Ligand SMILES: Cc1cc2nc3c(=O)[nH]c(=O)nc-3n(C[C@H](O)[C@H](O)[C@H](O)COP(=O)(O)OP(=O)(O)OC[C@H]3O[C@@H](n4cnc5c(N)ncnc54)[C@H](O)[C@@H]3O)c2cc1C
């Protein structure tokens with residue numbers, strides 16, 4: 001792998017940047033792999049990278065029906081934080097946040113990871129009580145987290161309407177200074193490039209249409225490019241996980257919903273942190289390019305169409321304008337949707353299945369981007385060793401039968 | 417924006433007047449205490465989530481406030497029919513049964 005550096009940039013400028021090495025190969029599928037990972041989003045690519053790097057498995061492939069990072073990975077609002085309420089979730093997301101902190105160096109790829117802090121606003125007494133409870137739980141788990149009052153929020157975000165007459169009065173917020181944003185496609189590309197360098201085959205435009213079994217164990221996947229034999233199949237397909245599970249008669253407790261986001265035209269720097277309001281379903285940050293990145297709530301019907309309804313967008317924009325009157329004249333540039341796999345307890349499923357050699361990592365719903373490195377690392381362990389990583393144990397599929405749910409609804413995991 | 421025919425009001429109205437409840441035709445078990453954990457979990461948490469036709473329950477929340485059912489395609493979002501509670505869908509596939 002050609003190492004990226006400031007010096008390299010200078011050197012290649014001499015030859016008009018025409019001699020850069022290709023970022024990854026575009027190999028033909030081999031007949032057999034030790035592990036086939038289905039889904040070339042951030043989570044699938046991270047899984048491949050850690051599997052090769054930490055478990056020495058290099059005869060593996062990532063199979064992606066479209067292009068790398070074309071799913072939710074490059075459709076999300078890129079918010080990264082770890083201030084979840086319950087221990088199991090907090091440990092998993094905090095593990096991930098720690099990985100983020102060294103990830104650009106590890107991958108030798110600029111992920112534009114920016115720890116600009118994340119505010120979760122409270123608009124009612126109940127909101128504030130929930131926030132205090134969550135912040136205290138976070139601190140007990142060693143996660144940086146703080147309760148801010150109205151004046152402290154106003155000082156951090158002068159353009160936020162914190163007045164008494166505001167339509168959605170700001171009573172305070174939780175603040176995680178280590179939270180922030182990252183450039184989502186760079187995350188997919190960084191993991192892809194690093195995995196490729198370790199020998200992982202990245203097979204794009206390859207759709208899994210069936211999962212073949214022999215004597216109760218997985219033996220490979222059917223694809224539009226033919227059968228690919230594999231000892232293990234690891235599915236990381238977000239919104240389409242149910243479709244894959246159905247191929248082998250497994251039921252997952254998931255529902256696939258549209259989730260929408262939008263960006264404005266680029267404007268001068270005006271917002272240097274992330275502002276989230278679960279209450280009104282509005283999430284806002286400003287990208288380095290200058291556009292306002294706005295996330296909406298989910299459309300409540302099932303939808304695989306990667307688009308949702310206008311009234312959801314309208315509702316979000318109305319809330320954002322109420323909170324930030326200064327943006328009322330800003331024009332939107334683009335809006336889009338992804339398909340998120342929501343789980344009844346708003347927590348992921350990272351699990352073995354009753355079929356030998358078949359694994360699922362899904363259910364991240366509206367908030368899995370922040371978990372990309374952590375998810376990949378614990379899933380790689382789970383698949384390579386055929387036993388759950390300690391941090392993944394609680395996220396077993398059996399929890400829906402045993403009743404041991406990790407209920408992150410309402411507390412922290414409502415969205416993003 | 418979906419344009420939805422309420423089978424009770426017998427009118428097409430805009431999506432904003434409605435709310436989705438979820439998968440239709442789920443019957444609450446008559447004797448929950450006799451179910452296995454698996455069966456109870458399946459009743460509580462496991463939904464069909466098809467990529468294709470789906471029978472789902474909606475409510476005309478800001479209209480007549482009645483519940484009704486709908487057959488809708490989850491990729492194109494096309495609504496094929498709406499029908500009253502207690503009725504069966506006229507359009508089905510292997511997947512939706
Ligand atoms: C609008 C929006 C905003 C969001 N905002 C945030 C946020 O601010 N913070 C946050 O943490 N999370 C956020 N999320 C959630 C986050 O994007 C997802 O949880 C995360 O990206 C999931 O990663 P993934 O790699 O599993 O999924 P994906 O990137 O969706 O990857 C799955 C891949 O599987 C492929 N695939 C599916 N079926 C098959 C098949 N049969 N064969 C081959 N390949 C297949 C797909 O093409 C896709 O590329 C948001 C999501 C959306 C849609």
Ligand SMILES: [Zn+2]
Nearest residue numbers: 422425476480
């Ligand atoms: Zn009606």
